[in-house]
Amino acid sequence: MLNLIPLFVAVPMGLAFFTLITSKFSKRTSDVFTFLGVSFLAYLAVRLITAGNLDYMVGGWKWPLGIQLHVDKLTVILLLIINVVAFLATLYALSYMERYTAKPKFYALLLLMIAGMNGVVLAGDLFNLYVFLEIASLASYALVGFGVESEELEASFKYLILGGVASSMILLGIAIVYANTGSLNMADIAQFLSTHGERSSIYFVYALFLMGFGLKSAMVPFHAWLPDAHPSAPAPISAMLSGVLIKALGIYAIARIFFGMFGVNEMLGWIMLLLGTLSMVVGVLLALGQYDIKRQLAYHSISQMGYVMTGLGVGALAGSPEVAALGIAGGLFHAINHATFKTSLFLCAGAIEYSTGTRDMRKLGGLYKRMPFTSTATSVASLSIAGIPPFNGFWSKLMIVIALFQAKLYVYAAITVFVSFVTLLSFIKLQKFCVFGELKPEMKSVKEVPVSMVIALVVLALLCLGLGLGFPFIEGFLLDAASGLKELLVFNI
Amino acid sequence: MSNKSKHQDGMSLISKTISSFMTALIALFGFYIAFYGHLTPGGGFAGGVIIAAAFILLTLSHSKKVSLKKFPDIIASLLDNFGALSFVALGLLGFLSGAFFMNFVQKGKAFTLLSSGTILLANIAIMIKVMAGLFAIFVGLSIFGRIVAEGEKGDMR
Amino acid sequence: MIVYYLCLVMFMLGIYCLIAKKNIVRKIIGIVIIEYATNLFLVFIGYKHNGIAPIITPEMQDNIPAFAAQSVDPLPQALVLTSIVIGLGTLCLMVALAIRLNEKYRTFDTTEISSLKG
Numbered sequence: 001m002l003n004l005i006p007l008f009v010a011v012p013m014g015l016a017f018f019t020l021i022t023s024k025f026s027k028r029t030s031d032v033f034t035f036l037g038v039s040f041l042a043y044l045a046v047r048l049i050t051a052g053n054l055d056y057m058v059g060g061w062k063w064p065l066g067i068q069l070h071v072d073k074l075t076v077i078l079l080l081i082i083n084v085v086a087f088l089a090t091l092y093a094l095s096y097m098e099r100y101t102a103k104p105k106f107y108a109l110l111l112l113m114i115a116g117m118n119g120v121v122l123a124g125d126l127f128n129l130y131v132f133l134e135i136a137s138l139a140s141y142a143l144v145g146f147g148v149e150s151e152e153l154e155a156s157f158k159y160l161i162l163g164g165v166a167s168s169m170i171l172l173g174i175a176i177v178y179a180n181t182g183s184l185n186m187a188d189i190a191q192f193l194s195t196h197g198e199r200s201s202i203y204f205v206y207a208l209f210l211m212g213f214g215l216k217s218a219m220v221p222f223h224a225w226l227p228d229a230h231p232s233a234p235a236p237i238s239a240m241l242s243g244v245l246i247k248a249l250g251i252y253a254i255a256r257i258f259f260g261m262f263g264v265n266e267m268l269g270w271i272m273l274l275l276g277t278l279s280m281v282v283g284v285l286l287a288l289g290q291y292d293i294k295r296q297l298a299y300h301s302i303s304q305m306g307y308v309m310t311g312l313g314v315g316a317l318a319g320s321p322e323v324a325a326l327g328i329a330g331g332l333f334h335a336i337n338h339a340t341f342k343t344s345l346f347l348c349a350g351a352i353e354y355s356t357g358t359r360d361m362r363k364l365g366g367l368y369k370r371m372p373f374t375s376t377a378t379s380v381a382s383l384s385i386a387g388i389p390p391f392n393g394f395w396s397k398l399m400i401v402i403a404l405f406q407a408k409l410y411v412y413a414a415i416t417v418f419v420s421f422v423t424l425l426s427f428i429k430l431q432k433f434c435v436f437g438e439l440k441p442e443m444k445s446v447k448e449v450p451v452s453m454v455i456a457l458v459v460l461a462l463l464c465l466g467l468g469l470g471f472p473f474i475e476g477f478l479l480d481a482a483s484g485l486k487e488l489l490v491f492n493i
Numbered sequence: 494m495s496n497k498s499k500h501q502d503g504m505s506l507i508s509k510t511i512s513s514f515m516t517a518l519i520a521l522f523g524f525y526i527a528f529y530g531h532l533t534p535g536g537g538f539a540g541g542v543i544i545a546a547a548f549i550l551l552t553l554s555h556s557k558k559v560s561l562k563k564f565p566d567i568i569a570s571l572l573d574n575f576g577a578l579s580f581v582a583l584g585l586l587g588f589l590s591g592a593f594f595m596n597f598v599q600k601g602k603a604f605t606l607l608s609s610g611t612i613l614l615a616n617i618a619i620m621i622k623v624m625a626g627l628f629a630i631f632v633g634l635s636i637f638g639r640i641v642a643e644g645e646k647g648d649m650r
Numbered sequence: 651m652i653v654y655y656l657c658l659v660m661f662m663l664g665i666y667c668l669i670a671k672k673n674i675v676r677k678i679i680g681i682v683i684i685e686y687a688t689n690l691f692l693v694f695i696g697y698k699h700n701g702i703a704p705i706i707t708p709e710m711q712d713n714i715p716a717f718a719a720q721s722v723d724p725l726p727q728a729l730v731l732t733s734i735v736i737g738l739g740t741l742c743l744m745v746a747l748a749i750r751l752n753e754k755y756r757t758f759d760t761t762e763i764s765s766l767k768g
């Protein structure tokens with residue numbers, strides 16, 4: 001198993017260019033190759049669950065020289081959600097993207113994005129993290145503007161400008177870290193910092209990284225691009241962006257760098273907690289007033305990322321290791337759950353748009369009569385995101401609230417519960433306007449979406465339910481991942 | 494084609510004559526930079542950029558028609574993908590012989606051309622990719638820019 | 651030490667350009683200034699006074715430790731090359747988007763390109 005780690009990057013990247021060549025001769029080949037590729041990646045990711053910690057030195061160089069790929073439980077969680085969501089999104093895109101021209105280019109960009117995200121998650125050194133982050137970001141900028149309509153281009157440009165600033169800040173931070181420690185390998189830097197003590201310039205790096213990765217993960221003061229960019233992309237890409245990209249580039253990087261490399265302290269914990277709580281509250285309040293389905297979902301992404309950040313913040317603040325592990329595990333579990341239900345919701349929104357031609361809630365209604373599968377999937381995912389037991393969203397929110405209580409942060413716990421209620425309210429609105437209610441006369445001819453889209457939706461709905469019911473079985477894995485995160489990175493070379 | 498109509502698109506006769514000499518030399522220099530990237534400053538990216546600059550010079554001095562006849566855009570986009578693919582393939586070949594991007598070729602005598610194993614091959618792959626990619630970007634942007642400029646003229650009328 | 655601060659000043663100038671200018675092309679220039687400031691900072695990290703280029707020549711190959719002590723740090727240069735390549739990709743995408751935006755809106759002014767409200 002150890003030998004196969006580089007394939008997570010090499011296979012999608014090679015396929016991206018290979019399908020572009022073959023599609024010049026035959027249009028259908030890109031569908032087939034992309035689907036085979038993402039299925040293989042999903043299979044690899046599932047196989048990694050039992051693998052334990054692994055390391056891989058690219059080119060056979062000795063540590064700390066060379067490029068290192070590192071796999072631990074956190075990486076496995078992220079690889080799972082990236083590749084499984086990518087598989088389902090591709091399955092969905094097979095039918096959905098028929099309406100767009102240049103399908104091979106879409107697949108090539110999608111594969112590049114997957115390669116970039118896998119690379120970010122696997123990278124054991126800061127510079128490769130930056131390079132893969134840029135690959136994933138560049139592909140996502142292009143994908144947001146894929147429809148080349150005026151609004152999509154504008155959203156893409158906005159996203160590109162803010163993303164470009166974020167990338168430069170991250171690079172500047174990496175440069176300062178290198179100037180201070182003389183190394184780019186994360187484990188090496190962690191060792192250096194623990195033996196040589198604190199340096200004042202590292203605080204500047206904290207600020208740069210928090211701004212850079214905060215922009216990538218759309219925490220609230222830096223969230224302006226997300227509600228424009230995510231709805232503008234084609235539905236499978238919206239699902240990938242909201243479900244995976246902001247986690248892999250933002251939350252994962254923050255967790256890995258601050259918890260693993262620098263080591264957290266109380267100041268960082270408070271910053272994360274405040275960022276998280278602010279994102280939660282502002283995101284959900286802005287979502288309430290939206291009538292465009294995808295825009296509402298995009299605002300909810302900000303809010304739900306706030307939950308994850310709050311979980312990490314508790315993990316950094318809490319005194320006892322058990323509470324810290326519970327908080328981080330809650331945050332990670334919420335990241336997994338968010339990947340399932342937000343992907344499902346965005347794909348449902350895409351399905352509704354595919355069949356009815358509109359995303360405006362006020363023009364919809366009574367869809368459960370015409371589109372039973374899509375409506376059921378929407379309801380399941382809505383209940384899940386609102387935190388109704390036994391769906392998965394409930395357990396992760398419960399874990400975060402319990403951790404907040406045990407860390408004696410009662411006000412934040414109350415805010416978390418309150419935000420959960422507002423989320424429920426917002427999704428009741430979505431249900432009332434789209435799924436239930438009167439069927440509008442102009443919607444009489446609406447039909448259910450094609451089979452491959454239905455399969456993706458059903459699988460995601462089952463995942464929502466399965467993760468909720470199977471929660472006791474994965475709790476141990478999550479707590480292991482969380483407590484592994486708090487220790488310094490220990491690499492077994 | 495008469496002598497007169499040959500001069501209609503592109504720049505003056507002097508620039509055309511000089512640039513058709515220079516194009517070959519610039520391209521040759523680009524190949525040198527790319528092939529000796531492991532011994533001297535330079536490498537695949539720098540070499541590829543220089544070769545692309547030769548084609549761009551040809552486009553500016555003569556016309557897009559001439560440079561696209563020498564380097565059609567469909568070939569450019571194919572070569573672009575081929576270069577990237579061969580770079581990944583090089584990594585995968587190393588993967589089969591031990592580690593991803595392992596230098597699996599016999600390393601020759603130091604300070605000669607064949608002294609770096611796969612690095613020379615990687616430089617060539619990157620050179621192809623950058624050369625084709627940059628030229629394709631230039632042609633693409635100039636076609637788009639033309640459309641926009643013509644649209645603006647139409648608006649003014 | 652002053653050069654490092656000057657790099658940060660240049661970074662700030664880029665951000666100022668991004669915020670204050672309303673023209674898309676100037677915003678692109680702002681991003682490019684930010685990228686170059688970062689690259690310049692990276693190059694300065696590897697700088698060594700009276701250093702030599704980190705390339706081994708046949709005369710040097712017998713005395714590697716002296717060479718290593720004399721030469722500048724090659725790693726930041728490799729990083730700068732990578733980030734220049736990435737910057738080139740970003741720049742091309744930005745220019746292409748700007749051309750497409752101009753095609754749709756017939757202007758480069760960002761106050762007129764505002765059908766979306768973040």
